[in-house]
Amino acid sequence: MKIVLVGHGMVGHKFLEELRQLQTPGAEVTVLCEEPRVAYDRVHLSEFFAGKTAEDLSLVAPGFFAEAGFTLRLGSRAAAIDRRARTVTTQDGVTLPYDKLVLATGSYPFVPPVKGSERDQCFVYRTIEDLEAMKAAGAISRKGVVVGGGLLGLECAKALRDLGLETHVVEFAPRLMAVQVDDEGGRILRSKIEALGVQVHTERNTVEITDGRSARHRMVFADGTHLETDMIVFSAGIRPRDELARQNALAVGARGGIAIDDHCRTSDAAILAIGECAAWRDQTFGLVAPGYEMARIAARQLAGDAQAAFGGADMSTKLKLMGVDVASIGDAHGRTPGCRSFRYADECKQVYKKIVVSADGKHLLGAVLVGNADEYGTLLQMALNRIALPADPEFLILPSSDGKAKPGLGADALPDSAQICSCNNVSKGQICAAVGEGASTIGEIKACTKAGATCGGCVPLVTQVMKAEMARLGLSVNNHLCEHFPYSRQELYHLVRVGEIRSFEDLLARHGQGLGCDICKPTAASIFASCWNDFVLKGELATLQDSNDYFLGNIQKDGTYSVVPRMPGGEVTPEGLIAVGQVAKKYGLYTKITGGQRVDLFGARVEQLPAIWEELIAAGFESGHAYGKALRTVKSCVGSTWCRYGVDDSVGLAIELENRYKGLRAPHKIKFGVSGCTRECAEAQGKDIGIIATERGWNLYVCGNGGMKPRHAELIAADLDKAGLVRLIDRFLMFYVRTADRLQRTSTWRDNLEGGLDYLKAVLIDDSLGICSELEQQMQHVVDTYQCEWKTAITDPEVRKRFRTFINDPRADQRIVFVEERGQIRPARAEERPIVENAEVEA
Amino acid sequence: MSPARTAPMSSEELKWTAVCKLGDILPGTGVCALVEGRHVAVFRIGDSGIHAIDNIDPRSGASVLSRGLVGNLGEHIVVASPLYKNHFDLRTGECLEAPEHSVRAHHVRVNGDDVLIALA
Known part of the structure; x- marks a missing residue:
């Protein structure tokens, strides 16, 4: 079966992933992608301005197309369909036959009919190319205006603010996010957004854009007022891209969009439509979750599952706009006949919460949460599953005054079919099944069910469900360290x-x-x-x-130790290298370069260690802490000093950081990397702390890992100056030291943090817990009290005398036997050893 | 060469070797002593509790058990092998995770300040 997919956005790619997983036999798949790049994460598009690159945003795993055997045509727009011949023709004249055609053309940004909207430095906000153009304009602008105060408009305002512009939002309606929140919620949202330095102008109808006096443009409003700005971004909503349907007489929805039935089929059964371009019962969906659901349905249809059906989608949303929580559930505006609402507003803390309940008071119909959306998960489940409300539903949103827990919904109240993660359509039943199969941490649940792995909004609820199921199965949920301490x-x-x-x-x-x-x-x-x-x-x-x-060394399989002198940033002088070489030669040690850019010397017996270190210290070396759960190395590329591409001095920074944090003990080992440009030769994004030079400072990435479970580090802050960078690393490391479990690397710690990266940012950047100065002081104490452990050890006779093999005999351990291989020693294998019984040691 | 543990010799018949002073062992740690050519791990628990077992970890063949961390698991006073963290009962030499890797426990005596070992 020849399948042609038109459009490779988020939904199109989800369709391909599903199709591949179903392993439809005989499917020949061709993908037409109008954009010059493969699918990327449009939901997190604004992060492009916070330092993420187009590659970071990509949704396509390397090798996906080759491994799946799908053909991808980039920069190839479908221009015409011949329904009778069942062919698609691209704008460059290539004609492709299909048995099934899947339209995932998405939408286009709506630009209101305003005179002058086609002027230079006027943009829309949809593709990476749009963003690149905005970025270029931002560099030569002082002031920017977003037209549209909806969800996307506010995202866009964040982008302009990240570009360092004086930012304004112009909205036609009387309030921000008119679709999702009510007047009171809109008011709180507005004051929070304004507190962040974004100026909001509501009830402004732009009629014309002309030349400005103090800036490039002047926006003239219907009420006669005006606003001058250097650049304008239109973000006034989206419209489905249904032109292919219209040209070919396929049915369209009453308000646009390609009409589909419950099986995602258009009025031509050979053609399916999914995502934002599709209209199901005259309704289009501008959220990714319903699009993903349609992608799953369409893929299953094509794989032969005729029953797979789309049942509509819940349009509830929860998001964080410039750090402000906003959530909207179901009938947020109370339009259901007879419904009643409960409202709570706190103008000091700038929090607004409303719930809408049915006329009989038994069910939750909708909710609006602004400033704090902690109850979102509970309320959403109550609404979706029609769970009976408690007698006093107001307590669902009132802050508890006596420290009592809120009338929780308790995971037990949810049916197995309740959808817990809407991004990846994971039900309570699936999470419980994963627990039954042995998953016992949120990280494991994410890995095996994908619940909470996309937007992360459901993680608190997933955790609740997991813990309840573990309790039900009688599995221990205690996090006690061991039998000696009933504490984590x-x-x-x-x-x-x-x-x-x-x-x-x-x-x-x-x-x-x-x-x-x-x-x-x-x-x-x-x-x-x-x-x-x-x-x-x-x-x-x-x-x-x-x-x-x-013994301040790494024990090896034969009971010898390895020795690693510190080489900050991987920099070492010829004299230093010679000294290390001489020590290795004198004591007959095996030498190998480590992944952390230093030299490891193997095969030292305990009684040799102090003498070895005496010589290394005399040559200017310090302990490398390779043996400790501690800061290991700061790997660096050669940076701007030598490299023709380098943007900044990565080696210098690496040395400075390694010297600052050396000796820091932590729940597990910690590795850093510093790259001097985006080519990333130091592989910083695979480290606990990764730093990459930019034209404007340093980007800081956290919680990466190589090893058994590789994980890319995530950008936590961009374009930092050195002082800001060090401050943030101080906070990050101390927060990790303080809160992680034993032997938990930063990547696992991060995967198990409820609230994820946003939570980390809130704690470490916005100081939401008020602990930042304490964390900094604690780190400064560690820095100020650093000592080279080996230097202290060899100068303390009490400590030094512990380094011996036998308490009652000066001889070495004769059981340690080496053989030679490739010019160096290695431990003898059992069959190579002389027979040495436990009882005998040759004199 | 040595009698089975099921038939211990009386204390007088044992051959005692003084290996070190009590003060040579930091409380809560172990040392390795050479007793008639055998590697013996000698541990000091608290101020005066002395225990001795073979020093060789049967799983790796390395002479390292004296370098493990001591403590208790339930009723057992144990050392954890520094290589693979399997636990050995200091009173019996039993390996708790894999009995086939158990080691021999030896006799100990403290005479004044002297620590004496007799092979079992």
């Missing part, structure tokens, strides 16, 4: 800090029981180090350390 690592950290506890004995006496173990001892040692930063081998602290930290 985060709680223990808090107890240590607040109680100023500095010894394990004290910690155990006050909050634990028993003797401790190999789980809680190193955890406590790490917490003590993060909080107080004493020498890790001082007194009792030594007894808490894993072998690696006790």
Whole structure:
């Protein structure tokens, strides 16, 4: 079957993904994509201005088309359809036959009929090309206006603000987001948006754009007032792209859009339409979730599932506009006959909440939330599943005054069929099934069901469902560290800090029981180090350390240790390299370059370690902490100093950062990368902390990982100056140290944070918890109290004498046997070893 | 070479070797002693509780058990191997995760300030 897909946007690509998953036999798929690039994430388009690149926004996994065997024609617009011959012809004259044609042409931005709207520096906001043009104009503008105060218009205003422009929003209606919120909510939203420095002009009907006096344009309004600006972006809504349907006499909806039935079929059964271009029962959908649902239906249709049907879509939305939570559910405006509403407004905190209930008071019909949308998940489920309301529904939105939990809906109240994640259509039943199969963290649930993996709005609810199901199955949901402490690592950290506890004995006496173990001892040692930063081998602290930290080396399979001197930023002088080489040669060590741009020396026996380090320290080296759950390395590319593409001095910054954070103990190891330009040779986006130079400063990415589960780091802030960058890293690292579980890398920590990246930004940038200055002070303490552990160790005779193989014999461990391979040593394999029984050691 | 643990010799018949002073072992850690050519891990729990088991980790063949972290798992006083973190009961030598990897526990005595070991 020949399938031609017209349009490769978000919905078109979802269709391809579904089709591929269904493995429809004999399907030959050709994709016509008008844009010069493959599908990208239009929902997060404004992040393009916060530093994301077109590649970051791409939705297409590398190799997707090749692996699926689909043909992609980029820059190829479908110009005509011949329904009788069943062919599509592109604008460049290529004619393709089809058995099934799928239209996913999307929509186009509506530009109101205003005289002068075609002038230079007037834009629409839809494609990456539009954004690139806006960016170029932003560089030569001081002031910008968005026409349209709806959802997209406000997104667009954020973009202009990110470009550093004085930003105005001009709206025809009396309030912002007129579709989703009511007057009172609109008022609170407006004052919040204005507090962020965006000027809002409502009830303004633009009639003409002419030359300005103080700026490029003058916008003249119907009431006779005017506003001058250097650039204008029209974001006054979208219209379905149904021209192919109209040209070919396919039925269209009453308000436009290609008419489809429940199976996404147009009036010609060989042609399907999905996404924003389609009109189902005269209704078009400008949200991605219904589009994705149509994509799934269409793919299943073509795979032979005739039953697959579209049942409409809930248009409830929750979003964060410039940091302001806005949500709208169902009948937000109370248009249902007989309905009644409850409203709560707090003008100090700028919060507005309204619920609309049925005439009999039994069911929730709709809601508006502005300024705080914490109840969104609960309210949405109540509305969608027609769950009986509690006797006093007002308590659903009133703040609790006595610390009591709100009348929760409890995950138990939801039917198995309740859709928890609308982006990926995941039901409660599917989440429960995943728990039954062993998933027990939100990260695992995301990985196996995709719930919460797109917009993340449902993560709190997914977590609730997961925990309830675990409790129901009798699975332990306790996060106790071990049998000795009935606390999570985060709680223990808090107890240590607040109680100023500095010894394990004290910690155990006050909050634990028993003797401790190999789980809680190193955890406590790490917490003590993060909080107080004493020498890790001082007194009792030594007894808490894993072998690696006790001997300040990485234990290897044969009981020898590896030695890693610090080389900040991967920079090393010839003298330094020679010194390392001489030490390796003298002690017969195997040498290898690590992934972190330094040299690892293997095969050192415990009693050799102090002498080896004495020589390395004399040559100017310090401990590399390769043995610790601590900052490891800051990898860098050579940067602007040498590289002809470099934008900034990545090596210099890497050295500075490595020296600042060296010695920091954390729940797990931490790796940094610094790249001097977007070519990203330091692979910074695969690190816990990644920094990339831009023309205007540094972009900071967080929570990346290589290894077993690779994860790209996410941009948390763009174009930072060095002081701002360091401040944000201080906060980030200390917040991670404070809240992560034991042995949890930043990427897993991030996947398990309710609220995800937005939450991190709120805490670390907007200081929503009011802890930023504390985090900075704590980091400064760690920085100020840094010491090279090896230097302290070799100068302390008590510590130094611990480095011996036998307490009662000066000999080395004869069981350690090396053989030679490629000119260096390696541990002997069992069959290569002389027979050495436990009982015998040759003298 | 050594009697089965099921038939222990009386204390007088054992061959005791003084390996170190009590103060040589940091409370809550272990050291490795060479006793008649055998690698023995000697642990000090609290101020005076001394335990001795083989130092060689049967899973890796490396002589490392004295370098593990000590503590308790329920009733067992244990050391965790620094290589694969399997736990050994310090009183019996039993490997809790894999009994086939159990090691031998040895006799210990503290005489004044001296720590004495007798192979089991």
